[in-house]
Amino acid sequence: MMRKPFAITLDPGSSLANHTGNWRTERPVYLDRLPPCNHACPAGENIQAWLFHAESGNYEAAWRQLVEDNPLPAVMGRVCYHPCETACNRGQLDSAVGINSVERFLGDQAIRNGWKLAPSAPATGKHVLVVGAGPSGLSAAYHLVRLGHRVTIHEAGPYAGGMMRFGIPKYRLPREVLDAEVQRILDLGVELKLNTRVDKILDSMHAGNFDATFLAVGAHIAKRAFIPAGASAKILDAVQVLRSMEGEGKPMLGRRVVVYGGGNTAIDVARTAKRLGASEAIIVYRRTREKMPAHDFEVEEALQEGVMIKWLSTIKQAGESTLTVEKMRLDESGFPQPTGEFETLEADSLVLALGQDVDLSLLEGVAGLAVADGVVQVGANMMTGYAGIFAGGDMVPAERTVTVAVGHGKKAARYIDAWLRGTDYAPLPKHELAGFDKLNPWYYADAPHTVQPVLDMVRRQSTFDEVQGGLDETNALFEARRCLSCGNCFECDNCYGVCPDNAVIKHGPGNRFSINYDYCKGCGLCAAECPCGAIRMDAEEN
């Protein structure tokens, strides 16, 4: 033993010998929580993850992460109604992250730079028939081909895109953008047969020797309303009008156009009529603006362009150049009731935009298939009552949007893949939600939302140029960096810094952190000061 001074018995040493971890009653654990944006995206995009790459200016990595789930970012960035932004936690701080505009920026970057996709799995030898080249069919084809299956699309129309081409007007979705994203999917080896209507699904399946089918025929039959009309009254339906915009002969609507209906389709037709030279485009809708199914920003844009809207009105009769309109009032339960007051509207044509039904004729004679409310019933695995036939998009019960359709395509592809391999596809259990209460918002820089440039009014009323402009690189980066990275570590080093016990181990860029439980006393500071809610305190056992 070393000689020690008086009354000293121990050698000097480090406090590392003292394992203070045994004081702990709660332990911090790192976890990934589900960002509310991801949770709300019908296409199941991992938004937080692609924004993470965009934040550092790595747009290609961001785009590659994005297209893992959705092959149409440039389209989505224009037409998606972005429920992700409605759910975004930043909305509770100042305003939501402009997810949709960054998505569009990434999609456009990819087109500009010619970024390509690559199939990821070895060929399986299985062959899948996809019926309909709308967003749902294209999405399914994309995911199936990446899973190693051969895919053939039968499309009745002369071009791919479905309602993205024959419904959504050019001023919202330029066709070069649609073409580029469709082509990128076809480049993966998806076979597209245009002008190929499927009349009997089982016949087509047998003829092509297909192993499975994904149906995505959409909803294309216009709903009619009974309106007594003179022989010379010009009555058209909205889908037909918008479809003919893609052909040679543009629709002849006249100078005074009345559109009947309150959905987005009614708005699109009225705005299209304006651009075709109508001096008046009037939407007649039986309820109030608040009750209108169309999105408010679209109503706003239409009003700005000079579209007029008659609320609380129904059309009773159509003559050669006039319409009889009855005023309505809302009853206590919010339903419109007739008032017996009538007025006359001048109109060269009446366009009905009352919704669409699904053409189910190709399914006649398919055993076990269930139809309710005019749509095909599917299970949680997107399979119809007939084994091997799956369906998605507008033809199944769900909200009718491009994004839902794309989401169905992805989901169906995963189940079709499992079905073809004779296995079960079990989606990973969802992480717990990273609600706003899980965040420590103090740490985020104050930064208001970036406003997208809007096309000037004259061009909007007379041309089909795109109305919404895109972000440029600086404001896309700014917008991406507004993301709070909800529930997912973004390496801010706060936990590593604030631990009074030096019990957080930093593993370096990209490798995150861990806790040294030998010394962690469980004070909870790391969890409280983690800006994004990526640490949870769990009770210690005993």
Next chain:
Amino acid sequence: MSYQPIKFYQTGTFTVGNRLLEPEDRSVQANMRRTNSLNSGHRACQGCGEALGARYAIDAAMSATDNQLIAVNATGCLEVFSTPYPETSWQIPWIHSLFGNTAAVATGIAAALKIKAIKGGNDRVRVIAQGGDGGTTDIGFGCLSGMFERNDDVLYICYDNEGYMNTGVQRSSATPPAARTATTMAVGEQPGNVFGQGKNLPLIAMAHGIPYVATATVADLHDLEAKVTRAMQIHGARYIHIFVPCPLGWGSASNDTIRLARLAKETGLFPVFEAEHGEVTAVSKIRRPLPVDDYLKLQRRFAHLFGARPRTDVIARIQAQADRNIRKYQLLQEAPQ
């Protein structure tokens, strides 16, 4: 302010690190090779603000002096929890003084280093003295004032947890009015510590006209590190007063330590500023103005103000103190940032 806050880049300089910032704009604490002057295994309470503040400050000083540093430590929690013989958590040259003579011991070491340098030895070694508010504002005050007055080449850091915590939470001259301590019970008409007494040591230090005085909190790391770094660039007597919440003595949750420090600054109760030669040169503006209640409510030492019959009169007096600080130091910014 000695550093320019970076507002953008997602979290800017609000967080400890930030992968989007240039490495030189990140904090010393974000660095995987920080000194960790105060290592794991120390016996400070869960969530101790003093342990955190000391590592923040000394790591920054080590980084600023290229590790040429000696620290002198007064008796108090920081010494007791870090160095129960024969163990120590310190990973730097460190010496324990008495409770009241830290400034004098540091002066002596600085003088010895000066002689060594004259005799051709290492002339780069710098000295820090550190202690609690009791050791600084009360028992060590005479030695400290002398050190200031002689302009000795020492940085003195006071870790202010507003009481004698190590001996069981007694009142010091830095304990705030109305706070309950073991010696200022929450009884009678004026429960807790009295109003109108106590010492404001940063102002007293400024009155000595020393080259550098600053206040900081454990809630703003970039600011704290910048102030320590600035202090180490200056020779002569320097003083930094760091606000360090104490969960045990304040009756606060261990995970509220940083939040409380943030609230002390945001309410205006603890003005964060720096001064050179007796004049204030910069203040940290309040980012989100808040009433003092938000700060007081989180601490059981103020619980008697919020019982069945809330003492709105006492709270109003505390609010008036905050408002006076806000006026005096111009803590509000013109337009919200």
